Amino acid sequence: MTRLRVATRDDLAAVQDLFWECWTTSYAVFAPAEALARLPREDADALWSDALGQGETLVAVGGSDEVLGVVRFTAEDDRLAVHSLYVAPAAQGRGIGGLLLDAADAAAGEVSGSDLWVFTHNASARAFYEARGWRPDGGTRVDDRFGMPETHLTRTAPGHAARVLVGRGVCVCESENPPAGAVVGVWTPGREEVRAAGVRDTAGAPMTGDTVHDLASVTKLVTTCAVMSLVSAGRLDLDSPVSRHLAWSGPDPTVRELLQHRAGLLPWQPLHHVARRREDVLSLVPGLPRGGGTGEAFAYSDLSFITLGAVVEAVTGLGLDAAIRSMVTEPLGIGLHFRPGPGAVDAGDDAGPADAGHDASPTDTDDDDVAESALDEGWEERMIATGEPYPVHLTPATDLPPVPRRPGPVRGTVHDANAFHAMGGVSGHAGLFGSVPDLLQLGRALLDTRHGLWSEAVVAEFTTAGPDPLQGLGFRLRPLGEERAGGPRIAWHPGFTGIALGVRIGAEPAAVAMATNRHLHDGAPVPTDRLWERVLQAELLAEEAHR
Structure with missing residues (x-):
């Protein structure tokens, strides 16, 4: 049975051995021998001797307390930085890397997002991170110690977008009040998340991912x-x-x-x-x-x-x-x-x-x-x-x-x-009424027409602009990234109560849904379009800018 614990100096030798096995075995799949030779064993041991005392380090251990994996991270300035994540070659494929990343997320608390560097040619590691919602943001580097290109990955923290919507950061004047509660859901082929924040009614019951909402328009x-x-x-x-x-x-x-x-x-x-x-x-x-x-x-x-x-x-x-x-x-x-x-x-x-x-x-x-949709x-x-x-x-x-x-x-x-x-x-x-998971399911049905209810050609016609560049047939349209013919766009629709559903077309398929109760207070409500922009910025737009 695998368990996680905080690493101590007593784990140093085991962590050094694990890293060296990954460096010489796992990395040999993609890295040229001359690049691996740039880091001799004594330098690698020295790196970990210094690193084990910096930030937080967790190890995954087996039944005999053998070290199977290690993650090193810091949380500061509202960001989680993952500095190292290694799993012993013999223990890979057992979910240990995911356990360590989840533990780092939990230890970091409420941050806005996460950052890490991955070797650009390490295809298996990049696929692992992408399946967990990490995306390249355009950053690259070459560390002289390793001599191999690295790619910077970032991820919006689970629940961050929902927390943003119930904070005063969405307001532009003192008379505005943020929604009392919010739910944000995202689906891509490698990711589905639904997170909630705030409350669903005036009695203070917590908003949940399964809360049902008045979908309005x-x-x-x-x-x-x-x-x-x-x-x-x-x-x-x-x-x-x-x-x-x-x-x-x-x-x-x-x-x-x-x-x-x-x-x-x-x-x-x-x-x-x-x-x-x-x-x-x-x-x-x-x-x-x-x-x-x-x-x-x-x-x-x-x-x-x-x-x-x-x-x-x-x-x-x-x-x-x-x-x-x-x-x-x-x-x-x-x-x-x-x-x-x-x-x-x-x-x-x-x-x-x-x-x-x-x-x-x-x-x-x-x-x-x-959810209560309005005071009256x-x-x-x-x-x-x-x-x-x-x-x-x-x-x-x-x-x-x-x-x-x-x-x-x-x-x-x-x-x-x-x-x-x-x-x-x-x-x-x-x-109509429904939950954010219901909306995501509808979004998936718009992106994958194998159900046979509507054809791919009909979806394409309905989600293409007509005389008005931001309006299709029933769908609103919004370009993602640099506007260009055939470029990625969101086909979407808002609702007066603070709801929106959109699907990404022209790039990797994605569905995004938002539900809020923006009218559940006496002040001026934040416009739905502004709330939606904050969700898109957190979930899709930053990623799209570096495609």
Whole structure:
């Protein structure tokens, strides 16, 4: 059985022997003999005699207390520096190197990241580190003692990005407050991590990786996935007019223009002030004032995705929740769902949760597992009162009772007032709930199409810019590193509650997800886009800059 302990001077001879065996045996696989000959045994012993008293050194020992591995490290200036990591050739492949690195991480505590140097041509060591999330940052050197090129590797500390999001470093003024809690998840072919920080509710319950969140407009991305499934199956033509699928009056945008936010529909209106049932909302939207002509200009629009959800229903003959379940979440085994928990279906008689074709049954998710998304509904109430950021063209209907105000904090029901009060919690623009692991799983399904729900060609079309360089079909786009044709980019989407999901395209595949409760305080919330930039900087952008 392998155990770890702090090295002492009594271990010096064993550590020297282990290092020399690695130098002459393991390194002989990639290093020329003349390079290895630059370091004679007496110099190697002297190096370790000096090093054993510098920083911290841990050894892995076997059942007879024989030294099987050693790691030497220091933690200062918010960074972990790994100076040496060696495992005896006969003990390699047994996970000892990983145990030693994990122990160094634990001993360092909360640091922002880690650094080490590895011989550039040591392919097995580089593969080991890469599988554990280390990446080259562009640094190189040649130490005269060894005469071989070395590459600098760095790694963002597990959980660092989540901790950053709940600190005041994300704020730019005193009036802003950081999110109360955050979860950040990253997946690459060699790495999957989900880390949480802060709290999920006003009672102070800790945020966890499995906490369920109101996904807000990330719902639009899942609606987009349902459209991709229909397009891949030949059931929906992107260039078909909306009037082919729905009763529609006035200028007639195409499905493509809905996805591009170029349908000419207004960004937002308080539909729930004049309609409390789905069919009333869908008949109301075409008659509203237009923000522009179809196809003329980009204007991000909730109304476009309310309409798109209705198109999915018309094509499938299913309610949107059932359509998404059958075409996206159930085949992929993803736990995304509308209206979790018993409280989420008790929306009042005028919320219409039992509209025909929609499943109003509660899920198995307990409200205790759901993050509170806001203190109350005050944000949209202020939008209506001030006309900011969007002018309000609707006045409350006189034949409807006043919109009931939900007691705060908002938990287990969709925060978006139109989705909650007028759409029964199910809409193409908002309403889904899920965890960061659920979002990462969806990201993986966008990157690997072997599941057959949508084709690789369709994903490529949806994640390619159209008339607007930062907008695909349903996806937002952001270049990574130097912008160039065919270069790496993030296809992503944010959510108002502080959520985002993105996938890296054009380079090594990666999925990144973020969930926060940025509205769970009285101050000004930090914008979701700024939080997302901090996550990308921690997880992908620094690495991309040195590709």
